[in-house]
Amino acid sequence: MNLTSAKKDLDDEELLQLLERARVNDSKAIGILCSHLYSKIYRFIYYRVNAVEDAEDLTSEVCFRVIKSIQNQKGSFYAWIFRIASNLINDHYRRRSVRSNVEPAGDLIEEMIDKGNKQNELLEQKELRQSLKKLTDEQQEVVVLKFIEGYETDEIADMLGKSSGAIRAIQFRALTALRNNFIKKEVD
Amino acid sequence: MEQDIELLLDNCINEMRNGKSIDECLAKYSQSATGGAGQLRPLLQLVQQLEILPKPEPAPEAISGTLINIGHHIAQRSMTSEKLTAVEKLQKKSSIFNIIRRPKIAWAFSAAFLFLVVLFSAATISANSVPGDILYPLKLATEKVKFLLTFNSEKKAELRLTFSDKRLQEMIAVFQQSGKLDTTLLKEMLDEAKLALEETKIPSDTASVFVTKLSHVNAYQKDVLEKIRPQVNLSSRKIVDEAINMCDMRGRWMRRMMNEENEISPDSSAPDSTGSPQQMPRSKQKSNRWQWGPGCDWMK
Known part of the structure; x- marks a missing residue:
């Protein structure tokens, strides 16, 4: 079980220092910040879009927007970037109008199957990923931040501008919905 | 009741992150779960599955491509800000001469300058004049x-x-x-x-x-x-x-x-x-x- 795999690799102080330098156009700081953010944003987006290419494009766009507006950023930094990412994902779906009907590509899962991983487990993961996409935006955000990114409930509350109780409620409803989707598929 | 189960679920997830099994978590919270253990177990099993979902890492090419684009953007922004600073300086300088640039004031300045030149020339020439001369x-x-x-x-x-x-x-x-x-x-x-x-x-x-x-x-x-x-x-x-x-x-x-x-x-x-x-x-x-x-x- 990999419950603590996704951790922040920059502490708050380091992040603040990088932000200060990035705000005055320090290219080195911007480079470090982008490298650090890219993976986080990519994972956040990957589980909500259909293809690796889309995830990469959107992640690049988020990084771009972050750097463009970093001088005007106030409040929680991660909340800000995940809000930008969420907005971009929504725009992406609005443009394509394909959100609910298209089957997720599951590039990563298929890639792992090719590499000889346990097929049943990976197929379950593929189904789980498909079910994840049927959740509401809010539920998807919480699930990805909590179980993929590995953030604590309080941290997610801060990022999404909600109370911890609200995040716990969303988490509970998201897990229940995922479970129900699973059961439904098994019955089918 | 629902709030309790949401909190219990969150607590169990935290316990599992600290290395405890589902059974240990449910045992710990069995009294307060008030029969919710049956509801929590499948959710916690799902959490286990979610936690082992692959953590996709972006392709290094994608990261480097983004960094290159951002580098270009920063370079452009620096150039633009330098240009802006230069323009601002020019504007400040020009604002001093803006009054002079106005046609009427420019005309007045020119006339005054011409008058002073003529006056100075006449005064110089008049230095050798004698009574009866115009100057x-x-x-x-x-x-x-x-x-x-x-x-x-x-x-x-x-x-x-x-x-x-x-x-x-x-x-x-x-x-x-x-x-x-x-x-x-x-x-x-x-x-x-x-x-x-x-x-x-x-x-x-x-x-x-x-x-x-x-x-x-x-x-x-x-x-x-x-x-x-x-x-x-x-x-x-x-x-x-x-x-x-x-x-x-x-x-x-x-x-x-x-x-x-x-x-x-x-x-x-x-x-x-x-x-x-x-x-x-x-x-x-x-x-x-x-x-x-x-x-x-x-x-x-």
């Missing part, structure tokens, strides 16, 4: 302005001397041109020399130097008048004689003053209108030390 009044006006703009007593006295010398030169020029003596210029020449000493309060340390200079000017004027005298007509000759006589007396007074400055009361030795020393009460003697008398009133 002569400008010459006199320039002298007056120059005198008014001079605030130092010594320099004012020097100017008076210069004016006196100029009147002499003008008188000679007029005499050479017309063969007639301009008595007005003669009067002004003597008056300026008188005023040179009267109108100014020269410091005592430079007074003797100035009096010496004045004495030389006076001697020169007397020489010129003596040279002119034989060439003027009879009516003018009398005036010239009187002027020579006055110069003579002034010269004597100045010589005596230079020799006996500390001993002789200057007021008692100051010449009157006829050149003889004036008699004054002792109380006024000091203040009128350099008094020469009424000057050239005899010419009026």
